[in-house]
Amino acid sequence: MMGASFTGRYGKLALTLSALGMGGAAWAAGDLAIDGQVQQPLQWLAISVFLAFVMLTLVITYVAAKRTGTTEEFYSAGGGLTGLQNGLAIAGDWMSAATFLGMSGLVFTFGMDGIVYAIGAAISWPVIMFILSDRVRNLGKHTYMDVVAYRLDNRSMRILGSFSSLVIIALYLTAQMVGAGALIQILFGLPYWVAVVLVGILMTIYVSFGGMLATSWIQIIKAVILLIGGSVLAFIALSKFGFSLDTMLTSAADHSPRGTAILLPGNLLDDPVAAISLGLAFLFGPAGLPHILMRFFTVPDGKTARQSVRWASLFIAYFQIVVFLIGLAAITLLAGQAQFFGPDGKLIGGANMTALHLSELLGGQWLLGIVSAVTFATILAVVAGLTLSAASTFSHDIYATVIAKGRRNEATEMKISRIATVVVGLVAILLGILFQKQNVAFMATLSLAVAASVNFALLALSLFWRGLTTRGAVWGGLVGLVSAVTMVVLSGAVWVDIFGFAKAIFPYPHPTIISLPLTLLTAVLVSRGDQSERAQAERARFDEQMMVANYGGDAVRNAPHS
């Protein structure tokens, strides 16, 4: 096992949350773990397919590097992507290996409760469409902090936003690296540290040379092959049931150790407060993830940003249904296949290996090799996106705005972006190796909680509430950040499973139900009490911000008062 055991409701909820693309923590432990000690012999076919993918991505990076000379190109691919391209890239960012493996394992293990997670992965996209997409594009340039800082104090907001973004990315990236190391160990037969170093080096090359253009195209290609790979696997699996959902359900009840209970909800979700907290994280967490928000700046205008979300929503919804069906089919098809089960009666490598075992069963070593390579490609693309987001936070938000105070030099900023990329790559490798033996399930939970409670809350308030002031935003953000971190530390995922205490102090696996309202309440109360001159000026700029958010920059440039 990769770490301490992680069982019970806390563990199940926390780690299955990450199964939806929130990170690689679903692979970390417990019922849905990938058991790192079940290392395979070297899988040459999978390695060959993967090497072909790496070669292709390096060619893309080479071409992109020639077109990446300015910060605009580095951060935002020059804003030249189409809605379809960016939609695929967003879907690629969201459909991580954890989504593919974790979701199918979740349905295989818990049955009907898996549908909640499938919906959860899709339901945040209408929210992002309604309140963020075109507004974020119209107000921002490179990172989401451009939006929050539009009418508030630039320096204060950048410091707060950079801190929360880096916390989110560090947690997410560590979870991905640990999951990647364990996964590659079992898929390819490579030692853990080799896998982590390999992922770290490749992502650093992609981002430092190719910037957003290379990262986007790698994400697009990966999204396409993941969609095709998942569809092929689902098609073959469904054909075994004559494409009848009814037959598949009846058969699942006959073959599952849970019997007919596998067809009923309640195997995983049984506490209303925990479920609603989870629901809030699904709804608002993705809208605060910096690497997702950054994607809105890769298109030329607000209209194309909306089109991106439309496409992303379509691909993600389709993928969730496909993965749900793969998990459901696996209940029957893997039953009785002794070669995939250990002496303890559990799947070899853990439940997250469901899709991979199924691909071997249905298509032999060839399909397993291809699906394994696709999974590795998925990891690479996701960590590249995270690295770029972290590098942009350092160079755009911290260096250009806070340190250089806007008097930045293009060449220096580019150099700092590349140095930041290398540093992030090294830190990611280090964290991946340091946390190898740790339970990282809490990291995915925490990153989503911070995204919902800090980034999303501040974005929503700044866009829709005239009364928000810098003082309110800073206090609200700090309260959200501290409360989310504290509650996760006091929850079973850390307090019991890592620190070894008998009982959790905070009884729920996810803090969003408390931390999000706390942020909003603090920001509102402090803003209402703020009667400073700066606060008056910030409120007075709300109409201008609203005009730019809804109609683009021209609306203000042509206004009578401007």
Added chain:
Amino acid sequence: MDKADNQQMLIEKAIQRNRIDITLTGVTAALFIGFLAIIIGSPKTLSALTIIAVGFGLILYSVVATIFYDRWISRVEEDDKHDATQGGGTV
């Protein structure tokens, strides 16, 4: 309509859109939280096919909502551009 009136009209339209967007977000949240409540509240009375049908229905909603919303806003933007041109302003 002069430029200042036109600007005021656009602000009012933006406020109206903000209200609609917040309402739509609330409806989306209510649908999902409602589904969770039903799943937890009466788990033994629902058939698997019903759960899958409602679940896939919500996933489909996420796609259809984004498509229709995008179309609607794009049409509104076209109308706004037309109004602004009529009023001598620029959007």
